[in-house]
Amino acid sequence: MGLTVSPVKKNLAFTACLTFLFLISSCSFFRQPARYQRPQGQPGDRLAVAGFEPAILAGQGSKTVRDPINGSVFMAEPVSDANARDLTDNLYRLLLERDDYSLIPPTKVGTAAMSLEMSNPKLIERPKEFYAKVGKQLGADLLVVGYLYRWRERKGEAYGVRRAASVAFSLSLVSIPDGAVLWGGKFDKTQRSLAENLLDLITFLKGKGRWMSARELALMGLERVVKEIPSPRGLRD
Numbered sequence: 001m002g003l004t005v006s007p008v009k010k011n012l013a014f015t016a017c018l019t020f021l022f023l024i025s026s027c028s029f030f031r032q033p034a035r036y037q038r039p040q041g042q043p044g045d046r047l048a049v050a051g052f053e054p055a056i057l058a059g060q061g062s063k064t065v066r067d068p069i070n071g072s073v074f075m076a077e078p079v080s081d082a083n084a085r086d087l088t089d090n091l092y093r094l095l096l097e098r099d100d101y102s103l104i105p106p107t108k109v110g111t112a113a114m115s116l117e118m119s120n121p122k123l124i125e126r127p128k129e130f131y132a133k134v135g136k137q138l139g140a141d142l143l144v145v146g147y148l149y150r151w152r153e154r155k156g157e158a159y160g161v162r163r164a165a166s167v168a169f170s171l172s173l174v175s176i177p178d179g180a181v182l183w184g185g186k187f188d189k190t191q192r193s194l195a196e197n198l199l200d201l202i203t204f205l206k207g208k209g210r211w212m213s214a215r216e217l218a219l220m221g222l223e224r225v226v227k228e229i230p231s232p233r234g235l236r237d
Contacts, residue, residue: 044141045232047101048176050109050131051088052146052169054079067147068127069172070184074149076168083151083214087169090219091146094226101232104138112137132179142182144229146171149188153214165214166190171225182235185228187221 055065058078065076088106095103113134116123123130127145135143150168166189173183191212212220 045100045102046104046139046141047095048104048109048135048138048140048143049088049092049095049106050113050134050143050145051091051106052084052148054081054084055147055149065149067170067172067184067186069131069145069147069174070170070181070186072170072184072186074168074170074186074188076149077152079148079151083218084148086215087146087148087218087222090222091144091171091226094223095144095229098226098229101142104140108138109134109143128174128179128181131174132177135174135176140176141232142176142235143174144171145174151214151218152190154191154211164191165212165217167214167218167221169218169221171229173229183228183230185225187218187225189217189221191217 055067055074056063056076056078058080060078062075062077064073066073092103092106095101113130116130116134116137123133131143131145135141146169148169150166152163152166154165155163168188169186171185172181174180175182
């Protein structure tokens, strides 16, 4: 004689089965999304720091130059590699302090750039494409690169000069791998006395009423420009 299952037990079994299936599906449906999986084509947070390079080398004459990445125009003078390296080191430091990008340091970027230039020397004539390829080799989402156009030292002392310091540079944020320029910033300043330029009170206060050296002026400008670089979240929004 076979067992007979009552209608009540059948209903209980059916309800339990439905509950089990719901729990399984709900676990899948409400699973925490992968926060760091970005849709393809959106900028991420791996930033290659190429840093600065001189726009005009020693021995060349002063001239008006258009930035090859973001198109800004500068009155350029020969600058040294040492000054460009100093500005690069401070750019990396300031980006580390921001703590919103995962950084690839200038040393690694420089090695990759040198290798690419040696294998394809003509590519350097197309900077956006060149740096996009450098960033791609390093697995970067973005690359920041700048040109140093002027680093004119003051002549005189801190409280009296015959010629004030003058600094100009650019910074650009390049998307990998397409080479699109997502952001461009610039700093182009010759220090003036407060009497000459009442509107430039910030520079006067930063310099504590003194005539700044070219390095002091450059670092002041770099702090301003680095703050303007969009965050990864800002680029994704």
